[in-house]
Amino acid sequence: MTKRLVAHLRYAALAVPNFEEERDFFTNYWGLTEVHAEEGVSYLAAEGSTEPFILRLRDDEKRIDLVGFAVDGRDDLQALADKLHTEGVQFVHEPQELTGFGGGYGFRVFDGDGRVLEFSTGYQTRTARKIREREPIPAKLSHVVFNSANLNDTAQWYVDHLDFSISDSLIRPDGGEMMHFMRCNPNHHSVAVAMGPHHSLHHLSFEMRGIEEWMRGAGKILRSGARMIWGPGRHNAGDNTFAYFLSPAGNTIEYTTELSVLDEENWEPHRLDISQLSSQDQWGTAQAMSEIIARESFNDIDKGLFVAPPA
The missing domain is CATH 3.10.180.10 (2,3-Dihydroxybiphenyl 1,2-Dioxygenase, domain 1)
Known part of the structure; x- marks a missing residue:
């Protein structure tokens, strides 16, 4: 490879x-x-x-x-x-x-x-510490997901120019693509692209130490008054857990853990039908995915496209 x-x-x-x-x-x-x-x-x-x-x-x-x-x-x-x-x-x-x-x-x-x-x-690094057992704080940034009105073109840009690989895709029953999970290393995905009505942030995902810390973290955020929009559950693509919340700014943010690490030489991408419960939530513990839930993460139209930030 x-x-x-x-x-x-x-x-x-x-x-x-x-x-x-x-x-x-x-x-x-x-x-x-x-x-x-x-x-x-x-x-x-x-x-x-x-x-x-x-x-x-x-x-x-x-x-x-x-x-x-x-x-x-x-x-x-x-x-x-x-x-x-x-x-x-x-x-x-x-x-x-x-x-x-x-x-x-x-x-x-x-x-x-x-x-x-x-x-x-060559940037400065900081000293990391081991997250303690049952400590409900993120260990790292897991992945970033974008909404795109041009799903396949957007994903192909990352394949063609940055050598990302598509690990798995979510599809409609008619075979049309709805989401691509993309990797730049053996982690199942660092970037994903979802079909949306416009270009925007879909969500940021933060990795927790393990299942215990993920569940305690989800409870902590619920008690903060933030709204959980989907979860808790476990995805099929990536095999990671999920609990999605809205930040005060209206951005979707996720606690996750146990994202798959792939054997890239032997991995074959899957095309997972979103109409099948197990494609979205293996455990069946979260609300069934619906247009109402999906709409929560469409977010506002990103007004920063082709405009460099001042910092």
């Missing part, structure tokens, strides 16, 4: 109009740690991750600012930049020293729908 140049998912950066409320929710309830703050910007880390931060919040009109990925060294980073230039991908900026919190060396591009992606290496 040819080596991929994108190593792993690092962080997501969101702009939110209720910045202080959102920061309070993620630090006091969701379980992230603020490690750096500037005027109107907060950098939040997961205690179990060596990433300097896994979520950046910025005070502004609601949008996805960017999603960051790691690359293993400057040689790979330059090779990726050269590849994307050859393929006509639109750059936000060329490889350079990064001046934001955590530093590093990297570049940014627009994906096919206009979302900003950052690729970096």
Whole structure:
């Protein structure tokens, strides 16, 4: 198998109009740690991750600012930049020293729908600690899911330009695709793309230590007053647990655990019919998926497409 140049998912950066409320929710309830703050910007880390931060919040009109990925060294980073230039991908900026919190060396591009992606290496890491038994806080950022009005074109962009692979897909009974789960390493998915009425954030997913911590975390968030929109249950694609909530800004956020790690040499993608209960929830413990539940994660139209964030 040819080596991929994108190593792993690092962080997501969101702009939110209720910045202080959102920061309070993620630090006091969701379980992230603020490690750096500037005027109107907060950098939040997961205690179990060596990433300097896994979520950046910025005070502004609601949008996805960017999603960051790691690359293993400057040689790979330059090779990726050269590849994307050859393929006509639109750059936000060329490889350079990064001046934001955590530093590093990297570049940014627009994906096919206009979302900003950052690729970096050589950034500062933090000392992770082992999440304690029954401690209901995230260990790391698991995956990011986008809504796209051009599902297959969006997924193909990640396959063609970033060498992502489709691990599994959700389909309608007539065979039409509804969602693609995509990987850049043996983890079942770091990015997924869902069919939606417009381009927007579908959800951010945060990995918990295990089932016990995931359940305790879900209970903790329910007691915070946040609304669970789907769960608790266990997906088929990825075999991971799920509990989806709405943040104060109206973004869908998930506690998950036990996402599959694949034997990539022998893995064959599945096409899972969404009309079958086990395709969405193996346990059958969550509400049946419906248009009403799906609509909760359509989110607001992303107004940041093909517009570079100011930070």
